[in-house]
Amino acid sequence: GENVEQHPSTLSVQEGDSAVIKCTxxxxxxxxxxxxxxxxxxxxxxxxxxxxxxGEKKDQRIAVTLNKTAKHFSxxxxxxxxxxxxxxxxxxxxxxxxxxxxxxxxxxxxxS
Amino acid sequence: DTAVSxxxxxxxxxMGNDKSIKCxxxxxxxxxxxxxxxxxxxxxxxxxxNNKELIINETxxxxxxxxxxxxxxxxxxxxxxxxxxxxxxxxxxxxxxxSSEQYFGPGTRxxxx
Numbered sequence: 093g094e095n096v097e098q099h100p101s102t103l104s105v106q107e108g109d110s111a112v113i114k115c116t117x118x119x120x121x122x123x124x125x126x127x128x129x130x131x132x133x134x135x136x137x138x139x140x141x142x143x144x145x146x147g148e149k150k151d152q153r154i155a156v157t158l159n160k161t162a163k164h165f166s167x168x169x170x171x172x173x174x175x176x177x178x179x180x181x182x183x184x185x186x187x188x189x190x191x192x193x194x195x196x197x198x199x200x201x202x203x204s
Numbered sequence: 205d206t207a208v209s210x211x212x213x214x215x216x217x218x219m220g221n222d223k224s225i226k227c228x229x230x231x232x233x234x235x236x237x238x239x240x241x242x243x244x245x246x247x248x249x250x251x252x253x254n255n256k257e258l259i260i261n262e263t264x265x266x267x268x269x270x271x272x273x274x275x276x277x278x279x280x281x282x283x284x285x286x287x288x289x290x291x292x293x294x295x296x297x298x299x300x301x302x303s304s305e306q307y308f309g310p311g312t313r314x315x316x317x
Contacts, residue, residue, distance in 0.1 A: 123303065124303035124304075126305070126306075128308075130245075133310075133311075134310060134311070135208075135294050135296070135308030135309055135310050135311050136247065136294070136308050137308065138305045138306065141305070143303075179245055181247060185301075185303045187260065189301040189303040190252055190259050190260055190301060191237075191249045191252055191259075191260050191262075192249065192306065193249070194246075194247040194248070196244070196245070196246050197245045197246070197247070199245075
C-alpha cells in the first residue's frame with residue numbers, strides 16, 4: 093500500500109546549524125506534500141507545503157524541495173534556533189486527495 | 205476563539221467501557237478528520253468526513269464509530285475499550301480535500317487501564 097518513509101528519526105544540531113529531513117513516497121499519483129511541526133502537547137501545525145508543479149519552495153528559514161521522478165522531498169531549516177525543537181512530519185496526499193499519509197516523524201533537537 | 209477544539213483533553217477509563225470524544229470547529233471547513241497518534245508518535249488517519257458524509261474509513265475496528273451531527277462537529281465514539289486504544293486522538297479540518305492545509309485540534313489523550 094501507500095507509504096511515506098522519513099529519515100532520520102532523530103536529529104540533533106547546534107543552534108545556527110542547518111537541519112535536513114528527507115522523505116520518500118510510494119504513490120506516483122501524489123501531488124501535494126505538506127510538512128507539519130508538532131510541539132510537545134500540541135497538535136501538528138502546517139509549516140510549509142509544496143505541490144508537484146514546483147521543485148522548490150522557500151519561506152524565510154524553511155525550504156522544501158521535491159523530486160517527483162525520484163519520489164523524494166526534503167525539508168531544510170537554516171540557522172536553527174532552540175524554538176525549532178519539535179517533531180516534524182512529512183506527508184503526502186493519497187486516495188485522490190481524500191487523505192494524507194504521514195511519515196513517522198523526526199524529533200529535532202536544537203541545542204544552544 | 206479556538207479554531208478546532210476537542211473535549212476532553214484527558215480521558216482515563218477502564219477496559220470494556222464506552223467513551224466519546226467531541227470535536228468542534230469554527231472555521232467553516234467542509235472536511236473533518238480523526239487521527240490516532242500512538243506512543244511512537246506515528247500519526248494515522250482513521251476517518252474522513254466531507255459535508256457530514258463518510259469519505260474514508262481506514263482499517264479501524266468497528267468499535268470506533270464517528271458521528272457528524274452537523275458540519276461543525278465530528279465526534280468519535282468508542283465501544284468496549286481495549287488497552288491498545290490508548291493513544292492521543294486528534295481531530296482536524298480542512299477547507300476542501302486533504303490536499304489543503306489541515307488544522308489540528310489540541311488532541312485527547314486516552315488512557316485505558
